Amino acid sequence: MPVVVVESPAKAKTINKYLGPDYTVLASYGHVRDLPPKDGSVDPEHDFEMKWEVLADSRRHLKAIADAVKADPELILATDPDREGEAISWHLHEALKRRKAIRKDTKVSRIVFNAITKSAVTGAMEAPRDVDMKLVDAYLARRALDYLVGFKLSPVLWRKLPGARSAGRVQSVALRLIVEREMDIEAFRAREYWTVKAVLQSPRGVDFEARLVTLGGKRLGKYDLENETAAELAVQAVNSRPLSVREVEARPATRNPSPPFMTSTLQQEASRKFGFGARQTMNAAQRLYEAGYITYMRTDGIDMAPEAVRAARAEIERRFGADYVPPKPRIYKNKAKNAQEAHECIRPTDMGLEPGRLPVSDPDQKRLYELIWKRTLASQMASARIERTTAEIASDDGQVGLRATGQVMLFDGFLKVYEEGRDEPAEDEDGGRLPLLSPGEALGTRKVTPEQHFTQPPPRYTEATLVKRMEELGIGRPSTYASIVSTIQDRGYVRKEKGRLLPEDKGRLVTAFLVTYFRRYVEYDFTADLEEQLDDIAAGKYDWKEVLSRFWRDFSHALEETQHLRISEVLEKIDEVLAPHLxxxxxxxxxxxxxxxxxxxxxxxxxxxxxxxxxxxxxxxxxxxxxxxxxxxxxxxxxxxxxxxxxxxxxxxxxxxxxxxxxxxxxxxxxxxxxxxxxxxxxxxxxxxxxxxxxxxxxxxxxLSLPRVIGPHPEDGEPVEAGIGRYGPYVRHGRTYANLDDVDEVFTVGMNRAVELLAQKKAGGRGRAQRKVLAELGAHPDDGAPVEVLEGRYGPYVKWGKVNATIPADRKPETITLDEAVALLAEKAAKGKRGGRRRKTA
Incomplete structure (x- = not known):
């Protein structure tokens, strides 16, 4: 039987179902080879020779594949349809040749598909090709560059900058973005300004709001009312004059839908709407893809296959009627620089599979699928039609002028399904519908109030806005965004607080060192240009070793120049660079x-x-x-x-x-x-x-009372404690430690959640253990966050954010109402605020 190799066992199981018993489908479990993490794995002195080794965890998987290929001399490589997937296929081919599993008579082919559906897989089987060595060359160049920077620059950091951990070709540039944004925030000086708002009344007795735009016959600039005194004088000027309508203008406007998702926009929107990190988003998307529910999730393409467009338009008409389908399909231009990697957008494989019928229990996957489904349908829907009305209001002497704006939705179009989130709150001056107003009508003045404002510093990056900025600069690619964002946090260079990324002190030190001594290699343009060269290698425009040679010639010289630097010199220079912060x-x-x-x-x-x-x-x-x-x-x-x-x-x-x-x-x-x-x-x-x-x-x-004893563990009676350690807040049982999300949890965490986290840690998992959701009770009245009933290890409980409250033993979980759940949660939160029992100190 022909042997088909894919990356994951979940993918193998799905594809095996489509191909039937005539094929053997095996998983490689990701990459099977990598460069050993030691000096010399890439040798610039010998034509950039790369010394690969089979990963320890991959040996048994590789053996299983080799044994199967020896038994049937046909190998079909069906790894992911991107540069990394092409590299895995090449590594498999090379490793199997070394094991003599591939012989002269072995037929080897490569197939790619963008979705794990029966039609996509069988269609790919009918269009086999060879491994694309241009894509492999681009992978080899990227891997060699990353290795040379990591293994040559990191030791310089260790020797010259105590406490630094590592540097990376792209991660260091991402870190610089965060550090420089923080420096901008620290250098920011708020500027005060005032505005004046009036509540006016139409002749028909309807109140509406207007803002002051003209004073003393001159148009007001943003900072013209710079203090309270100026604002109060403006209020008096409005109150002392009769006002009337000068002009009313109603203008139609349209809003068009956003394109369907690609990797970066999916990460951004999942962050805005759900607070997901980049890694969390990609993990959920990976599982949806492997189960056959969405197309491939690492893509910089926004075009949609013609058959998918037809299916989306048919689904829109079926659900909402013909008015919601535009006369022509919407075509979005693909922005990918390299056509070989310009895959289709991220979309559902079946437009008719609505989120409520998705047969998965994982809440992350369910929410992400609904997001993708709605965005995909919306991208092919009719535009929203709006009428914006502006009323110009003035005093008879022309000294005071106000403006009222409003808008009304004439046709919701795509907004019936989906509205894109915002990274930052926006001041929306257009309110609801204005009352009927006509030029010349006198208006009543009900209330005039001054409002104080201060200019705001640039916002700190979230994971989503960092990815967006990297994409704008051409830094990183869809397959690397999540790992870059995770790495700078894992290294301790950046921490996340309330969803925002803040540089740690050692992150500032590393950036200052690199900007001082390796400035060219953390320049945004240089990094983006190198990414483009890698794309050009994949397109066959450049030889990959020539790109490496040019890079290494200058980089090795920069390394040599730092060899004789004394630590005192380095600290003195960094002290100077960071002086405004320090x-x-x-x-x-x-x-x-x-x-x-x-x-x-x-x-x-x-x-x-x-x-x-x-x-x-x-x-x-x-x-x-x-x-x-x-x-x-x-x-x-x-x-x-x-x-x-x-x-x-x-x-x-x-x-x-x-x-x-x-x-x-x-x-x-x-x-x-x-x-x-x-x-x-x-x-x-x-x-x-x-x-x-x-x-x-x-x-x-x-x-000082920490660690706090939560109570005896239900399994062995040994104490479970919560405390704050070197690596942040934690819970502990014996020698097992599990991290808490924030410091406040140390004083509020209960036994149910502590045992859950500890069990997850013992099992070797990274994320939180998923608990079965028994019921979704609705939105909490305080913040609108969901209140759920979950099945815990030691009984059912209600959950709201980070607060868990046990359901009384005499109550069935299905009978709990939202009001009762809110009361239980409030009681638990109140207990948490009182803190745990303090231990006596000598």
């Missing part, structure tokens, strides 16, 4: 580098023996002042947190003083003072995101 201006105008404790020494960047960097005083050891790299708080700048700390109060149980202090690794709270009997008093570091000025006695005692 030493921000002080409110009193004094020197920000002057030590706030001794008043004589100069602050500068220093390294610790254990690795990492901190700010220290030049008068060491006489002055032992230190602080972390993060900008100091106002209290610290004023010298408030000295070596003796700030007294917050006394512990009611022991009577010992509780102080807030700062050290080399940041601010912390301390119980008592060192004594001969207890030379090391109990301390607790402030978790990330908690500012020192926000710490009072209650918060300090909560931190």
């Amino acid at each position: 030493y921000p201006p002080r409110p009193d105008g004094s020197d920000p580098r002057l030590c706030p404790h001794c008043g004589k020494g100069r602050l500068s960047l220093r390294t610790s023996r254990a690795g990492g960097a901190f700010i220290g005083c030049s008068n060491y050891p006489e002055c032992r002042y230190t602080r972390p790299l993060s900008a100091p708080s106002a209290e610290e700048e004023e010298g408030g947190i000295g070596p003796e700390g700030i007294l917050l109060g006394h512990d009611p149980e022991t009577g010992l003083p509780v102080t807030l202090r700062t050290g080399r690794f940041g601010p912390y709270v301390q119980l008592g003072e060192p004594t001969e009997e207890a030379p090391k008093p109990k301390r607790a570091s402030l978790p990330k995101g908690l500012a020192p000025e926000a710490v009072d006695l209650k918060k300090a005692l909560e931190l």
